[in-house]
Amino acid sequence: MTALAMDAPGVARGLKERLWDVVRLHATNPWTTLILPWLITFAIFGLNYAIWALVSRAAGSGLEPDAFANNGGVSWILVYMMVTAVQAMSATFRFALGMSVTRRDYYLGTVLYFAMLSVLYAAGLTVLGWVEQLTDGWGLGGYFFAPVGLDSQPLWLRAYAILVLLLMFFFVGATFAAVWMRWKVNGLLTTFFAIAVVLVGLAWWATDAGLWGVVGDFFTEHSIVVLLAWTLPFTAAAALTGFGLLRRATP
Amino acid sequence: MTAVIEVEHLTKTFGKVEAVRDVSFSFAEGGIHGLLGRNGAGKTTLMKLMTGQEFLTSGTVKVFGQSPVENASVLGRVCFINESQVYPENFRGKHALKAASQFFVNWDEEFARELIADFGPPLGRPIKKMSRGQRSAIGVIIGLASRAELTFFDEPYAGLDAVARHMFYDHLLADFSRNPRTVVLSTHLIDEASNLLDRVVVIDAGEILIDADAEQLRVEAVTLVGKASAVREFAAGREVLGIQQLAGMASVTVTGLDDDDRQAAREAGLEVGPVSLQQLIVSRTGGRTSATKEGAAS
Numbered sequence: 155m156t157a158l159a160m161d162a163p164g165v166a167r168g169l170k171e172r173l174w175d176v177v178r179l180h181a182t183n184p185w186t187t188l189i190l191p192w193l194i195t196f197a198i199f200g201l202n203y204a205i206w207a208l209v210s211r212a213a214g215s216g217l218e219p220d221a222f223a224n225n226g227g228v229s230w231i232l233v234y235m236m237v238t239a240v241q242a243m244s245a246t247f248r249f250a251l252g253m254s255v256t257r258r259d260y261y262l263g264t265v266l267y268f269a270m271l272s273v274l275y276a277a278g279l280t281v282l283g284w285v286e287q288l289t290d291g292w293g294l295g296g297y298f299f300a301p302v303g304l305d306s307q308p309l310w311l312r313a314y315a316i317l318v319l320l321l322m323f324f325f326v327g328a329t330f331a332a333v334w335m336r337w338k339v340n341g342l343l344t345t346f347f348a349i350a351v352v353l354v355g356l357a358w359w360a361t362d363a364g365l366w367g368v369v370g371d372f373f374t375e376h377s378i379v380v381l382l383a384w385t386l387p388f389t390a391a392a393a394l395t396g397f398g399l400l401r402r403a404t405p
Numbered sequence: 406m407t408a409v410i411e412v413e414h415l416t417k418t419f420g421k422v423e424a425v426r427d428v429s430f431s432f433a434e435g436g437i438h439g440l441l442g443r444n445g446a447g448k449t450t451l452m453k454l455m456t457g458q459e460f461l462t463s464g465t466v467k468v469f470g471q472s473p474v475e476n477a478s479v480l481g482r483v484c485f486i487n488e489s490q491v492y493p494e495n496f497r498g499k500h501a502l503k504a505a506s507q508f509f510v511n512w513d514e515e516f517a518r519e520l521i522a523d524f525g526p527p528l529g530r531p532i533k534k535m536s537r538g539q540r541s542a543i544g545v546i547i548g549l550a551s552r553a554e555l556t557f558f559d560e561p562y563a564g565l566d567a568v569a570r571h572m573f574y575d576h577l578l579a580d581f582s583r584n585p586r587t588v589v590l591s592t593h594l595i596d597e598a599s600n601l602l603d604r605v606v607v608i609d610a611g612e613i614l615i616d617a618d619a620e621q622l623r624v625e626a627v628t629l630v631g632k633a634s635a636v637r638e639f640a641a642g643r644e645v646l647g648i649q650q651l652a653g654m655a656s657v658t659v660t661g662l663d664d665d666d667r668q669a670a671r672e673a674g675l676e677v678g679p680v681s682l683q684q685l686i687v688s689r690t691g692g693r694t695s696a697t698k699e700g701a702a703s
Contacts, residue, residue: 167481167510169477172477172481175507175508178504178507179504179507179508182493182496182500182503182504183493183495183496183497183500185495186495241494245493245494245495246493248490248491249490249491249492249493249496249501249504251458252458252485252486252487252490252491253504253505253508253509254456254480254481254483254484254485254508254509254553255480255508256457256475256476256477256480257475258475258477259477401475402460404453404458404459404460405453405458405491
């Protein structure tokens, strides 16, 4: 046998290319992550718009000017993206391993893809929110693309809010997906139960130690920018947890 | 000869089940190696261990001299076509091929198109709606066109008809001679594939039963047919794989005969015939049914 393989120079691709391969894998069929979310968003928006128009017509001039101001219907996308993360990972993980991808490259590429999706959706929603503002709520005073409570904030803050929240929901989704792939249903049920126990435990502790005032102060004393920034360590912890779990998952 | 795969004292347990038990073998570079055995013998587990999809319990697995687990430089040279490969929920045939073309550095698009034309899988159909044979065709196309230095085929043609299976053998052999590489093929259609194989490793209940050169195996084992008494007399003290008796005639499968032994058998009035690889393996892996045992005892 001639030396075909053992000492072949590294035909293996570099890390960047390998991660990009995983990103492309997620986008191979763009339907779930890139098309459907927009379609649903526009469908919900269309229905909202129809209702605004209907109510405006029926109410005539008697309508309060800010009747449609607090909608925030777009917030649904946060939860949807968590579900998308779980779907995308459970759909592609076993296939990626079958394509000789390491778990590490798969997870890092997936994280990169989720981060790109977060930026894309944050940008898209911010632009739509901006148009919404310019058109005085699509001519009807209806606010859909501005996140609840942030409709009076500057545009950059809205973009920032959507971005960090999307990142958080994506990575929490990635963690749940990793739990699923590592331990399937039993793992998920145990995790949900453990989370519930921890939350109840924290509530006990906070009540017992009289900490609720402190908690309330935390939310009133800090600016919205700081509060949102506090999601980042949580997001990072979720991402790392997912990585640790997936490293030992088998197809 | 350098070994592409070296497995030493490998054990894999799932809970209390020992799927692979203290297995050692190596596959040399180049050639088509058969990994044969019954369903549930541990073939798929072994392949998953060699491609880093499963984690071993004890022992070592080395592929291209290194552990394959989470090793991108090793896995980048490996393609594993698994009969039970799960494809992404929303994938159509064309998506799977497109993704594969991105992951495998040696992917030959022209060859892929040729294979698509021959096997004719419905590329526009969602994979989850494909028949078993159509899914197998997708796998076979990926496995061949990937041209990975080390390719594993685990029951690659489940559900494929005889024509398609022979198409696979023809393509594999033709492409293999143009682009020599190492192929590990697991199948239970042993006789069909036996002409392809250079080396045969038979696993049964998690343990290696046979590890031999395919040609040597074919030559070594023979069937002797003749009068029952003569057959039994000749077979006494030899390695008997199976014996069958009908009226006063008997047929016995034995190994380890050299030329002199064959001559002696002929002189004893026995007919010496070849044994197919399948017969050989069946008789070694529990093919000795109670009927043949009785035959041997009577």
